Amino acid sequence: MEYSFPHYLLSKQSVDDRALNKDVLAALTASLPEEPLTITEVGGGIGTMLARLLRWEVISQAEYTLVDESDETIRFASSWLPGWAGENGLETEESDPNELRIFDSRRDVRVKLVRADIFDFIAQQPEPADLLIAHSFLDLLPMPESLPKLLSLTKNLAWLTLNLDGVTALEPVVNADLDTRIERLYHETMDTRPSGGDSLSGRHLFGHLKQAGAEIEMAGASDWVVYPVNGAYPADEAYFLKFILHFFEESLGNHPELDPAVFADWLGKRSQQVERGELVYIAHQIDFLARIG
Numbered sequence: 001m002e003y004s005f006p007h008y009l010l011s012k013q014s015v016d017d018r019a020l021n022k023d024v025l026a027a028l029t030a031s032l033p034e035e036p037l038t039i040t041e042v043g044g045g046i047g048t049m050l051a052r053l054l055r056w057e058v059i060s061q062a063e064y065t066l067v068d069e070s071d072e073t074i075r076f077a078s079s080w081l082p083g084w085a086g087e088n089g090l091e092t093e094e095s096d097p098n099e100l101r102i103f104d105s106r107r108d109v110r111v112k113l114v115r116a117d118i119f120d121f122i123a124q125q126p127e128p129a130d131l132l133i134a135h136s137f138l139d140l141l142p143m144p145e146s147l148p149k150l151l152s153l154t155k156n157l158a159w160l161t162l163n164l165d166g167v168t169a170l171e172p173v174v175n176a177d178l179d180t181r182i183e184r185l186y187h188e189t190m191d192t193r194p195s196g197g198d199s200l201s202g203r204h205l206f207g208h209l210k211q212a213g214a215e216i217e218m219a220g221a222s223d224w225v226v227y228p229v230n231g232a233y234p235a236d237e238a239y240f241l242k243f244i245l246h247f248f249e250e251s252l253g254n255h256p257e258l259d260p261a262v263f264a265d266w267l268g269k270r271s272q273q274v275e276r277g278e279l280v281y282i283a284h285q286i287d288f289l290a291r292i293g
């Protein structure tokens with residue numbers, strides 16, 4: 001199987017659509033200032049959150065800056081977003097591969113795709129936006145020291161979504177002891193990554209946001225719950241699950257506490273569960289809407 005990170009982000013869309021906490025989203029919608037808005041999304045990947053906000057009619061007039069350090073995701077975004085817009089009845093104008101306008105008679109969003117490490121981007125002191133979005137991103141960063149820097153990107157609101165909170169569960173059980181050990185070791189690899197990361201980022205953000213001077217307007221669970229319906233996964237979620245197993249393989253492939261043959265057998269059994277439409281995957285996560293200042 002070919003593992004493509006942009007394909008993983010595409011397959012994640014339907015899982016995220018279900019997961020995002022709708023009370024937190026309603027609070028965001030109620031709090032947004034009058035349009036046109038300025039929005040900065042950090043670690044924005046291929047632009048699926050922008051597509052979602054248009055699809056869900058959360059925004060219609062905005063200047064949207066998407067920052068991601070990966071050349072691959074930024075290049076993918078610059079071709080995927082116009083394609084998505086066309087399929088959804090919107091027009092696109094491109095003044096540059098990384099600057100586009102997506103519009104129709106009701107909606108008009110000017111998009112800037114920036115390939116940069118987020119801290120280099122912040123160091124340039126960009127104008128703070130009305131809204132900062134960090135989706136599936138904060139649990140990858142060193143905390144709490146990253147938070148004040150990130151919050152400098154907004155004048156007012158921050159919507160911080162899908163922050164992992166210490167539970168990664170796979171059903172049905174393959175081997176209870178081994179399953180528990182693999183979950184623990186998987187979280188440990190996140191907690192000890194040199195670039196930062198926290199498998200308990202969800203619960204820790206309550207304290208970190210307060211310490212950074214932000215007020216939590218609303219928080220709620222945004223768990224990923226992936227399961228087969230009549231023996232088959234919706235949309236492209238079988239690919240999503242295979243990619244999650246690939247993350248396990250990449251992070252724990254040479255772990256001293258795991259016998260390579262036992263781990264390979266475990267991965268094989270989990271992969272077969274996906275192919276048979278049996279695997280259920282749950283990751284507990286938390287969304288926040290925070291107000292700054």
Ligand SMILES: C[S@@+](CC[C@H](N)C(=O)[O-])C[C@H]1O[C@@H](n2cnc3c(N)ncnc32)[C@H](O)[C@@H]1O
Nearest residue numbers: 009043044045068069070073116117118135136
């Ligand atoms: C888990 S992905 C989420 C992408 C997107 N938010 C989504 O959910 O579809 C995390 C993204 O953060 C980007 N990233 C990681 N570290 C970064 C950094 N220091 N600065 C900017 N982007 C970063 C990665 O390239 C990746 O696209």
